[in-house]
Amino acid sequence: MGISLLSSSSAFLVFFSFFTFCLLGDPVLGITRHYKFDVKLHNVTRLCHTKSIVSVNGQFPGPRIVAREGDQLLIKVVNHVPNNISIHWHGIRQLRSGWADGPAYVAQCPIQTGESYVYNFTIVGQRGTLFWHAHISWLRATLYGPIVILPKLGVPYPFAKPYKEVPIIFGEWFNADPEAVISQALQTGGGPNVSDAYTINGLPGPLYNCSTKDTFKLKGFGNFDPNKDPAKFNLIDPVERNTVGVPSGGWVAIRFLADNPGVWFMHCHLEVHTSWGLKMAWIVLDGELPNQKLVPPPADLPKC
Secondary structure (H helix, E strand, O other): OOEEOOOOOOOEOOEOOOOOOEEEOOOOOOOEEEEEEEEEEEEEEEOOEEEEEEEEOOEOOOOOEEEEOOOEEEEEEEEOOOOOEOEEEEOOOOOOOHHHOOOEOOOEOOEOOOOEEEEEEEOOOOOEEEEEEEOOOOHHHOOEEEEEEEOOOOOOOOOOOOOOOOOOOEEEEOOOOHHHHHHHHHHHOOOOOOOOEEEEOOEOOOOOOOOOOOOOOOOOOOOOOOOOHHHHOOOOOOOOOOEOOOOOOOOOOOOOOOOOOEEEEEEOOOHHHHHHOOEEEEEEOOOOOHHHOOOOOOOOOOOO
16 A cells, blocks of 8 residues: 655656466456566666666566556565565555555565565455555665556556557666665765656666767646646556655645555655655554454565
8 A cells, every 4th residue: 555745756766567367257257467576686787887786587677567457566686696585566555455555664574685574465446557666765866667567357447548558767877776775864864865867767868978879758748727637537547646745834634534454654755765764554453344454474574
């Protein structure tokens, strides 16, 4: 689940791809999709600079997860790196599956080196594009990817079918190790060093050194027409907010129904603010009915 107070920092919007993909079950009721995330180190070159980064399945940004509303996802994450790892499925409503939410030391202990964990959750009442990312320290700088949720079979989109769908991820590139950047900031009490480039789908673009070919091209610009465009608004199933921006000196009122037992992390989504302590957790206790009770933890839940 996870609730954020500020709009997502472009530095850490990232995509993960899958290694193993398998379909099982009745397509009317939803199917079971299996993915495997091998978290490893691999070399990446940006801005004339080559460094070893933490990635999934040797891809940066990571590969995408594709599912349909009603599908069950079983995602096995295997940690082959020295860092502890946890993965958050940003925007997924974890109905009675809080053990799969991902924030380290809140929903779970992180996956230690050489260990693995299967994130098991079902997509209920959601469609659209979300994303997954690491949820421990600043590892999400390179550990991220999209989650594409299609409507159930036979259920149309609430808009005309597009010619093509391409996930666009804004991010940042650090020539330094992001873990060293935040470590230094926490020791000094100052702000962290800024990134060396902004990226689109992991590419910095032609205005940066050694990046002439590293360009993701976008086409199409337009202006809002208050007379014609409102007729095209999606009022059938509009996007729900899991992140909200709060201006300097401003405030926001958040209202939600506490109908899902578990421990849910709420934090600023500007990463340095979370590191400085702008975070908290909601503890939602079990209700009286069977469908209002958190299921027992899985046998492979990581230990601290």
